[in-house]
Amino acid sequence: METAYRRDEEDAVSACVLDDMVLLYHRRSGQTHMVISPVPEILERMVDGETVTAAAMHDRLARDFDLGERAAAVAEIGSHLDALVALGLVRPA
């Protein structure tokens, strides 16, 4: 079965856009993360707290961005979501 991901309210970060990256301060861990696209865009599309799979995230992103070939883009989004789980910013649903 396809992995689903979600963000809780307590996963909230405060974000600061610099000229070449986005900084995320993660309150729960006290850690600061430096991220670049598409990570901020993925996180923005999870603020509703709904569970989302990599494929569903692809469809949300595809409304605003040209993501190219679907299977490759879904795989890449999946690996970003897994990396965010490892950082503690996103949790498996």
Added chain:
Amino acid sequence: MLRIGPATFRIGSAWGRPIDALARLYADYPDVRGAIADFTVRLQPASALRRWVRPHIFITGDHGLADAAPMSLAHGLLAAEMGMNLQMALGWRRHLLLHASSVEKDGRVLVMTGESGSGKSTLAALLGERGWRLMGDEFALLDMASGAILPFPRLVSLKNRAIDVVAGEVGAARMGPLLRATAKGDIRHMVPRGDAVARMDEGGMPALLLFPRFGHEAAVRDVGQGEVFMRLTQASTNYVALGEPAFAALTRFVREVPARAIDFPSGDAAIAMVERLWSETP
């Protein structure tokens, strides 16, 4: 007892000499006998016997490093200075501490940060003799509420070639003893000018951040905000400990203060570059 900027230190030593040297060099600092100290620094023998036989100093205090190497008694002044730096680096929580030098002109502050040997201390010392107010050569204190930089004007620690450059400019009366062959080479301390001490409670808003690098052809380079943020977190000893207020204060600093990296072959070349960049700063 010694007060430098907002921090008060109580310094004790098993030997008289380091205290005598501090008393001479810090003679014009505020008299704070009876005040409550933020930190205690103690210089004590590495063992009971070592108080007398080939005396070696071990630096302790409220905060210490377990693996710190003992130092020769001849370097007692340096041990006291290092002890104070250690307390600040490990224990200060009232401001975001940046390992940086700073100088002020017209109420606005120039902050310079870099590794040991980058020239930030020397540059701050020279600017402090040429129309700027020295705020500190080691730590700049960023006030998290206001965004201002506050002074920490301890003795300026000059190393190796910088010693002659600065000593020639300020004269022997404001120089400490030459400490030969320390772990960082030869070191000599310089007493800041009277105005730096008299105005040590007076901060200012940061206007320019420089990353100096001594020993290269003259060059100026823009530094992206992401790199600035990363380098400043590396230059801060208490960024993580202070949590979200530090994040807010540092991101504000990075977004509001223009930053440049400067390479320079000599002190005079550096000062010319700094003055030019300062005149171009909005």
